[in-house]
Amino acid sequence: MLINKPADLRPSEITDRRYFERRRELLKGGAAAAVGLAAPGLLALSPAAAAKIKFEQLKRSELSADEELTPYESVTSYNNFYEFSTDKKEPAELARNFKSRPWTITVEGEIGQPKTFDVDELIKLFPPEERIYRLRCVEAWSMVIPWVGFPLGNLIRSLAPTSRAKFVEFETLHDPERMPGQRPSLFGGSLEWPYREGLRIDEAMHPLTILAVGLYGEELPGQNGAPIRLVVPWKYGFKSIKSIVRIRLVEQQPVNTWQAQAPGEYGFFANVNPDVAHPRWSQARERRVGDFFKRPTLPFNGYADQVADLYRGMDPRKLY
């Protein structure tokens, strides 16, 4: 007996909610969009090209760095995103068709009431602005990226954290179907999944700390942590966790993935510090992607004026 009765409507024929909700805009948007609506099958062939959300009329934050931007092409083709691959060139290819909508983020723990947000709902609640930040990777390369995001502190404040909320823990999506780097390999997985990161509550509430939902005025590409990621510009890049699905306010200091992986090499704080070498390589200099000559690395990645106070009285050698 045939149990699988063919559905009247194939999934490929269903217009994505995003297009449906933006139908008036799309109609105004001209021929390309009109073709897309008339023939959803065509859209399915090139979802990335058709679906890119653009953030219009962004306000540039005063906290932005005034430096030459790293080209879009470099920002989106040189990525450490082990959920896709340990090779820096591969995530761009492997994340090309990553579906980052619909997407929900659950905020829980030491707050009044756990809450789950749709990412687009979050964007409406906390209108993003442009933040140009330096990004310094622990591997001694750096970029300047125009993020689109909003302060994490705004979200946390709106949820009334309790007095026991001393730290914030973040978690990346764990879905080996969509993130091929999470599938077990012959020599064991590359990291423990899901990827976790953490901040002290005052770091999380700091105005420089943002949740980014885009770059260069457009939605985040998959390889850059779509649809929503953390950006903490005075810490090494691995702290800026990508593709977040869970934010938890906790009392105890969480263990972040890289710290668990190699406690002697990666700490909890991971503040950029030219004077504390990584055990295997120097952190004194960095190469800005696209430059030939290396440049000296600055304490706190050049954000010392804004953040050094957070660590007053702490041993900087413990802050790696």
Place this chain on the structure above:
Amino acid sequence: MPVGSERAPDPQRWFRRLKPLVFLACLGPAAMLSYRAMTGTLGAEPIDEITGVTGQWTLRMLLITLLITPLRQLTGWHGLIRWRRMLGLFAFSYAVLHFLTYVVLDQFFAWNFIIEDIIEHPYVLVGFTAFILLLPLAFTSTDAMVRRLGGRRWRRLHRLAYLVPVLGVLHFWWQVKSDISEPAVYSLLLSVLLASRLRRPQPRATGAAPPATPG
């Protein structure tokens, strides 16, 4: 066809004839790198890319060179020996490119940083040591040098060809952040190649050996 050109069929001749092709094939990765450099397709961090590619081909060439002897024993294609020196020199050439990429492109002759890097970071030190150990091998690769050293001493010196890839794999392994699969594959291949040398058939007298010394 003149009668005088008739010779016994010599399968070893093929190795001589194919040698130029092998030479061109070994140039392939370098040619590819140059092409990518000229077309600007080395990616966001070209120096990083060149360092990686030249390092990997150094290791691969070292392993391919080590493959010659076991392959000869396995197949009886003794003409393969004609390629070995060339392959070894290609390994050395890629090592030179790798080293120069580091000194010129990556560090741009910042000797104080280079020296500090070599002294303080074990993986750099191991890689540097491997490179230094390759120098006498390349230097003594000519027929004249073999004659000057004498076969026995030359062979003893060239046992460094076993040590250098061990250091090379270590140099690679030591800088991996978490995914060890690539260096693990190199280690595995290298172990097989080195192990194949442990049980080289010893010439042994057949039958019961008579006592060596009279009672």
